[in-house]
Amino acid sequence: MDRWERGRREYTAMMGSAPEQALAGLRRQSPELFDAILEGFGGPIARTELSRTARELATVTMLAALGGAEPQLAVHTAAALRNDVTPAELRALAEHVSLYAGMPRALNALRVIDEVLAAAGTPAPATLQRVRLADHETVVARHGESGPPVVLLHALGLGWRMWEPVMEQLARTRQVYAYDLRGHGAAAGAPTSFTMEDAAADLFGVLDALGLEQAHVVGLSYGGGIAQTAAVARPERFASLALLGTTDHAFEAFEGRARSAEEEGMAAQIVPSLTRWFTPAALAVNGPGVRYARELVLRADPADWAAAWRAFKGVDVQGRLAGFEPPTLVLAGELDASCTPEIMKALAGRIPGATYQELPGTPHMMSLERPDLVAAALDAFLPFAS
Secondary structure (H helix, E strand, C coil), X not given: CCHHHHHHHHHHHHHCCCHHHHCHHHHHHCHHHHXXXXXXXXXXXXXXXXXXXXXXXXHHHHHHHHCCCHHHHHHHHHHHHHCXXXXXXXXHHHHHHHHHCCHHHHHHHHHHHHHHHHHCCCCCXXXXXXXXXXXXXXXXXXXXXXXCEEEEEXXXXXXXXXXXXXXXXXXXXXXXXXXXXXXXXXXXXCCCCCCHXXXXXXXXXXXXXXXXXXXXXXXXXXXXXXXHHHHHHCHHHEEEEEEECCCCECCCHHHHHHHHHHHHCCHHHHHHHHHHHCCHHHHHHCCHHHHHHHXXXXXXXXXXXXXXXXXXXXXXXXXXXCCCCCCEEEXXXXXXXXXXXXXXXXXXHCCCCCEEEXXXXXXXXXXXXXXXXXXXXXXXXXXXXX
């Protein structure tokens, strides 16, 4: 395979169409420049030291910083989406450009990025609201303008964005909120000596700040422990409860995970966490959900991580939801190695009237690996605006 043929192959893979089709006008205007582009794609761009995803991230950033290259920026923004760059990552690139190349170029780049995202049918980003709670501040994200309010509580070590693919579907007929739990994301650095009851009080503080007397509360893993603790304390604030891959009692491993971060650092948490959260296939593909989780674990403060695990170690709600009346969904992942279907079935059995459902081929971090199945299950369970 010569360099030009390699260039045609690489261009088609990255850009989504054959160069003879995409660059037909250029080929008529200047066959030499057309050949030069193919030579570039068959040379440096075809090298594997940088992945196609990384190359498109770099290209979008350079074109945005350069300025005056908006048509090319639009083409490469679309190519970035094709090569597994997420809308959130593209918007973050515009923010990054503002620091190094100036606000005007960042704003111009953001306009192009938003136009490409809109043309691709990508929903607008969540509306963000800062909320002051008793002893810290957090950020609440919202998708949807009307309908029943739904509040999503994320897993330990992650943040509200782990719900974003699910939020977009649920928000078609609902107001859907997610916030950073204390010690995570925008709420990092909150006091590190706290209990599950404190985290439950944070949920009530968020509901109060949003003006919600009741909400449909959904919690995954650690978020499910907080949701149960809150449901025991103030069941009248719940319109319904959905528990995903969680537990109503502590596991022996919780303290060990706290100590490991304190003694070995966050890099040592990557392998045990991600192999517990995702399937081998998802880890091999290394898609956006896996990359997001890896980055958040790696960047976490060991003190915040340890504090959350020690709070979770104090979860004590087993059997205490026997009188809980709102509709309850218990959602298990068939391949969940942390909160197995057996654990989830037992949990459902301790909540009279709870509905148990098992998602096929789904691991612990279900909203990141199988958001389609999670969204479908929640969509069927939750009420919606007519």
